Amino acid sequence: MILDLEKFLAAERPRWKELEFQLTRIESDGNRQVPLAEIRRFHYLYERASSDLAKITTFAAEPETRRYLEALVSRAYAEIHETRERAHRFAPIHWFLVTFPRVFRRHLQAFLATVFITLAGVGFGAFATAFDPDSRRVTMPFGHDQTTPSDRVQREVSSGGAAGGGSVGFSTQLMTHNTQVSILTMALGMTCGVGTLISLFYNGVILGAIGFDYIQDGQGRFLAGWLLPHGSIEIPAILIAGQAGLVLGVTILGRGAAVPLRARLRAVTPDLVTLIGGVAILLIWAGLVEGLFSQYHEPMLPYSVKIAFGLVELTALVWFLTWFGRRRDQRETNGS
Amino acid sequence: MDPRSVPIMNSELLIRTPEGIAFSLPLAGPLARCLAWAIDSILIIALILCTVLLLSLFGWAAPDFVQALIALAVFAVQIGYGIAMEWRWRGQTLGKRALRLRVMDVQGLKLQFSQVVLRNLLRAVDFLPSFYLVGGAACVLNRRYQRFGDLAANTVVVSLPRLAQPDLDQLLAGQFNSLCEHPHLAARLRQKTSPGEAAVVLNALLRREQLEPGARIELFAELARHFRALVEFPPESVESVGDEQYLRNVVDVLYRSRATRVFRLNQPTTLETAVRFSSSDSRPA
Numbered sequence: 128m129i130l131d132l133e134k135f136l137a138a139e140r141p142r143w144k145e146l147e148f149q150l151t152r153i154e155s156d157g158n159r160q161v162p163l164a165e166i167r168r169f170h171y172l173y174e175r176a177s178s179d180l181a182k183i184t185t186f187a188a189e190p191e192t193r194r195y196l197e198a199l200v201s202r203a204y205a206e207i208h209e210t211r212e213r214a215h216r217f218a219p220i221h222w223f224l225v226t227f228p229r230v231f232r233r234h235l236q237a238f239l240a241t242v243f244i245t246l247a248g249v250g251f252g253a254f255a256t257a258f259d260p261d262s263r264r265v266t267m268p269f270g271h272d273q274t275t276p277s278d279r280v281q282r283e284v285s286s287g288g289a290a291g292g293g294s295v296g297f298s299t300q301l302m303t304h305n306t307q308v309s310i311l312t313m314a315l316g317m318t319c320g321v322g323t324l325i326s327l328f329y330n331g332v333i334l335g336a337i338g339f340d341y342i343q344d345g346q347g348r349f350l351a352g353w354l355l356p357h358g359s360i361e362i363p364a365i366l367i368a369g370q371a372g373l374v375l376g377v378t379i380l381g382r383g384a385a386v387p388l389r390a391r392l393r394a395v396t397p398d399l400v401t402l403i404g405g406v407a408i409l410l411i412w413a414g415l416v417e418g419l420f421s422q423y424h425e426p427m428l429p430y431s432v433k434i435a436f437g438l439v440e441l442t443a444l445v446w447f448l449t450w451f452g453r454r455r456d457q458r459e460t461n462g463s
Numbered sequence: 464m465d466p467r468s469v470p471i472m473n474s475e476l477l478i479r480t481p482e483g484i485a486f487s488l489p490l491a492g493p494l495a496r497c498l499a500w501a502i503d504s505i506l507i508i509a510l511i512l513c514t515v516l517l518l519s520l521f522g523w524a525a526p527d528f529v530q531a532l533i534a535l536a537v538f539a540v541q542i543g544y545g546i547a548m549e550w551r552w553r554g555q556t557l558g559k560r561a562l563r564l565r566v567m568d569v570q571g572l573k574l575q576f577s578q579v580v581l582r583n584l585l586r587a588v589d590f591l592p593s594f595y596l597v598g599g600a601a602c603v604l605n606r607r608y609q610r611f612g613d614l615a616a617n618t619v620v621v622s623l624p625r626l627a628q629p630d631l632d633q634l635l636a637g638q639f640n641s642l643c644e645h646p647h648l649a650a651r652l653r654q655k656t657s658p659g660e661a662a663v664v665l666n667a668l669l670r671r672e673q674l675e676p677g678a679r680i681e682l683f684a685e686l687a688r689h690f691r692a693l694v695e696f697p698p699e700s701v702e703s704v705g706d707e708q709y710l711r712n713v714v715d716v717l718y719r720s721r722a723t724r725v726f727r728l729n730q731p732t733t734l735e736t737a738v739r740f741s742s743s744d745s746r747p748a
Contacts, residue, residue, distance in 0.1 A: 130718070131718065131719060132718040132719065133718070133719050134719075154553065174482060177480065177482050177484040178484075180484055180486065181483075181484055185658065191669075194624045197486040197487070197488075198623075198624070200480075200484060200486055201478065201486055201488065201571055204478065204480050204486075204571055204572075205568070205571055205572050205573045205574075206573060208480070208481070208571075208572060209572045209573040211572075211575060217576075295527050295528055295530075295531040296526075296527045296528070296530030296531040296534065298531065299530075299531035299532075299534040299535050300534050303534055303535070303537075303538040306538070306542075307538075307587070310542075310584050310587050311587045311588070313584065314584060314585045314586075314587040314588040314611075315588060317585065317588050317611045317614075317615060318588075322588075375615065389569065389570075389617055392614075392615055392616075392617055393617050396575070396577045396578060396581050396615070396616060396617070397575075397577040399577075399581055399615075400576075400577040400580045400581055400584075403580075403584060404580075
C-alpha cells in the first residue's frame with residue numbers, strides 16, 4: 128500500500144497544527160494549570176501524530192513531512208513522558224534553607240570522606256614542613272615560602288591590613304576565584320572522584336604546611352585570627368564542593384548498583400547542582416568576610432574578636448547543616 | 464542500555480516511544496559544536512569587553528566598587544552565559560542557534576534546569592588543559608559526540624533539520640498526466656509498485672536539483688526503464704514523454720489517488736492552501 132500523500136496531508140494537517148499550538152502554549156509556560164480535558168486532547172493529538180509518523184514512514188517515505196512529524200512528535204514526547212519531579216516555581220530561600228542542608232545530609236558519607244582526605248593532606252603538609260624544610264617551595268604557594276610568618280605578621284600589623292584588605296573589589300575577586308576552584312573540584316568528580324581527591328588532598332597539604340609554619344614560628348594566634356573569620360565558611364564550602372565531586376565519582380563507579388549509569392546520573396544531577404549552588408552562596412559570604420574583615424589585624428581589630436567571630440560562624444554553619452530542613456525529613460519518614 | 468534511546472549509527476539517536484513509534488534525531492558532530500562554541504566565545508568576549516568599558520566610565524566615582532562590579536560581571540558572563548541561554552532558549556545559545564543545534568535530553572525528554580547547569584559547570588573539566596582538549600577528545604571518542612558535561616547531565620546536542628514545506632504541486636505531475644488516461648493500467652502500477660520502489664522514485668525527484676546533470680539523466684533513465692518494464696502503457700501515452708516527466712507521472716499516480724486528483728482539478732486553490740505548510744510550520748522543534 129502506498130499512501131495518498133495529498134489526501135493524507137489535507138486530512139491530518141489541522142490536527143498537527145492543533146498539536147503544535149498546544150505545544151507552544153505548554154512550552155512557553157510550564158507552570159500553567161492545564162484542565163483535564165485539554166490534557167486528554169493533547170494526549171490524543173500526540174498519539175494521532177505518532178500514528179501518522181508511523182504511517183508516513185512505512186507507506187510514503189516522503190522526507191519533508193516525515194521530518195516535520197518527527198520534530199512534532201519529539202516535542203510532544205518530551206512533554207508527555209517527562210516524569211521527573213519539577214519544582215513549581217523556584218523559591219531561593221526555601222531552596223537554601225531546606226533543600227540544601229537536606230541534600231548535604233543525604234550525602235554525609237561523601238562529606239566525611241572529604242574531611243578525612245583533607246585532614247590527611249593537612250597532616251602530610253605539616254609533616255613535610257617539619258622534616259623537610261625544602262618542601263616549602265612546593266607546599267606554600269602565594270609567596271608564603273619567600274618569607275617567615277613573623278615577617279609577614281609584622282608587615283600586616285604595620286600596614287593595618289591595608290594590603291588588599293577592606294576592599295569590595297578584593298572581596299569579589301576572592302569570591303569568584305573560590306567559586307571557580309569549587310566548581311573545578313566538583314567537576315573533577317568525572318575522573319571517578321580521583322581528581323577531586325587529589326585536589327582536596329593538595330588543599331589540605333597547603334593548609335597543613337602554612338598552619339604548621341605559623342605555629343612553629345609562634346604566630347598561631349595571628350593565624351587563627353586571620354583564617355577563622357572567612358576560613359570557617361570557606362573551607363567547609365570547598366569540602367562541600369569536594370563532597371559533590373565524590374558523589375559524582377561514586378555515581379559513575381556505581382559499585383554494586385542495580386541501575387544503569389544513565390539512570391544513576393539522572394537521579395543525582397539535581398543534588399549536585401544544589402550542593403554547588405549552596406557552595407556558591409557560602410563563598411559569597413566567605414569572600415565578603417575575607418575582604419572586609421579578615422585582613423584587619425591588631426591593634427585595629429583584636430584577634431580574640433576575630434577568633435570568636437570565626438567560631439560563631441562555624442557553630443552556626445554546623446547547626447544550619449545539621450538541623451535545617453529536619454522537620455521535612457521527619458514528615459517524609461512518617462509519611463513513608 | 465535503556466531501551467528508549469538507542470544510537471543507531473554515529474550520527475543519529477533513535478528514540479523509541481512506549482507507543483512503539485521510533486524517531487531519529489541527527490546528532491551534531493564535533494566540528495559543528497566547535498564552530499558554535501567559537502561563535503559563543505566571540506560573543507562572550509564582546510560582552511565582557513562592552514561591560515568592562517561601560518563600567519570603567521564610572522571608575523572615577525568609586526574605583527573599588529567598579530572593580531568589584533567588573534569582576535562580578537566577568538564571572539557572571541563566563542559562568543552564566545551558557546546556563547541562561549540554554550535554559551531560556553530550551554537548549555540553545557546564540558552560537559547553537561546560528562548553526563541550528565540544540566541541547567536535548569539523551570532520552571528525548573524535557574531538558575531540566577539541573578541538567579543545563581551541570582553540563583555548563585562541567586566545562587571546567589572539558590576545557591582542560593586548554594581549548595576544550597579533554598572535552599573535544601571525549602566528544603570525538605563518544606558515539607553520541609558527548610563531552611564530559613553531556614555525559615554527566617545526560618544530554619546530547621542534536622542538529623535541527625530545516626523543515627521545508629512539502630511542495631507536492633511542484634513535485635507531482637502538472638494538470639495533465641497521460642498515464643491517467645488508462646485507469647486500469649494506473650491501478651496495476653499502484654498494485655505492482657512496492658512502498659520501497661515508490662520511495663526511491665519520490666526521493667530521486669525530491670533531490671533532483673542536488674544531482675550532477677549527467678548523473679541526473681542517467682538515474683532518471685534507469686528508474687524510468689524500471690517502471691516502464693513494470694507496467695507497459697500504450698506507446699502513444701508515453702513515447703513523447705521524457706524520462707523525468709514519466710517518473711513525475713508515475714509518482715503522481717502512486718501518491719495521489721484519483722479522487723484527490725479530480726478534486727484538485729476542480730478546486731486547485733483550496734487544495735493548494737490545504738496541503739502547503741505555512742512558513743510557521745517549518746519552524747523546528
